[in-house]
Amino acid sequence: MHTTASDGWPEPRQLVDYASATGLTVIAITDHDTIEGALRAAGHAAGRSRFEVVIGEEVSSRDGHIVGLFLERRVRPGMSAAATVHAIHDQGGLAVAVHPFWRTQRRTRGGPVHGVGWLAAELDFDAIEVENATPGFYVFNHLARRLNMGLGAAELGGSDAHILDAVGRAFTEFPGRTAKALRTAIENGTTVAGRRRYRAMGLVRYAAWGLNHERYAVV
Numbered sequence: 001m002h003t004t005a006s007d008g009w010p011e012p013r014q015l016v017d018y019a020s021a022t023g024l025t026v027i028a029i030t031d032h033d034t035i036e037g038a039l040r041a042a043g044h045a046a047g048r049s050r051f052e053v054v055i056g057e058e059v060s061s062r063d064g065h066i067v068g069l070f071l072e073r074r075v076r077p078g079m080s081a082a083a084t085v086h087a088i089h090d091q092g093g094l095a096v097a098v099h100p101f102w103r104t105q106r107r108t109r110g111g112p113v114h115g116v117g118w119l120a121a122e123l124d125f126d127a128i129e130v131e132n133a134t135p136g137f138y139v140f141n142h143l144a145r146r147l148n149m150g151l152g153a154a155e156l157g158g159s160d161a162h163i164l165d166a167v168g169r170a171f172t173e174f175p176g177r178t179a180k181a182l183r184t185a186i187e188n189g190t191t192v193a194g195r196r197r198y199r200a201m202g203l204v205r206y207a208a209w210g211l212n213h214e215r216y217a218v219v
Contacts, residue, residue, distance in 0.1 A: 005037025157193030165202030
């Protein structure tokens with residue numbers, strides 16, 4: 001999930017309040033190249049008895065986006081995928097290959113790559129995201145799931161939420177209800193990824209976010 005600390009629309013406090021009200025017990029906030037939003041959200045959630053925020057980051061490696069979970073400090077962007085995975089593990093975090101087959105080639109010279117592609121099978125990832133709730137990701141999700149059938153890594157579902165409507169549209173089920181239980185399930189490979197359909201208005205709002213995001217990226 002993303003907040004105003006990077007390119008998400010919800011404030012960290014707003015995201016915590018909304019996600020908690022949906023019945024989720026654990027969320028991971030993984031803003032692009034920063035953990036500030038996650039830290040602010042975790043602070044806001046600290047007073048809740050049955051809701052936890054995992055500190056995460058979606059790191060822009062040279063070879064594609066990699067999510068670090070259970071982080072203590074920010075991971076520097078711009079490194080190779082291998083170095084990024086090592087940096088995540090070095091601080092005791094878990095490394096996730098997210099949307100590995102989305103935009104695996106540069107669209108413009110020197111432009112960013114968003115998915116690590118087949119590096120998801122070559123590097124020491126702790127989990128593979130096989131369900132991403134971004135509209136239009138069916139083929140990318142299918143490819144990731146097929147890849148993981150051969151790997152046997154822990155499978156994750158991530159909403160990749162940049163708006164509140166996306167929260168919980170893709171999700172990870174695991175035994176237990178705590179962040180510690182989630183970590184154990186990832187390490188043991190007992191997670192199950194799932195997905196729910198968007199409501200029509202949610203798709204409209206996601207399209208509005210996408211248009212705004214593209215305009216911002218161009219500027």
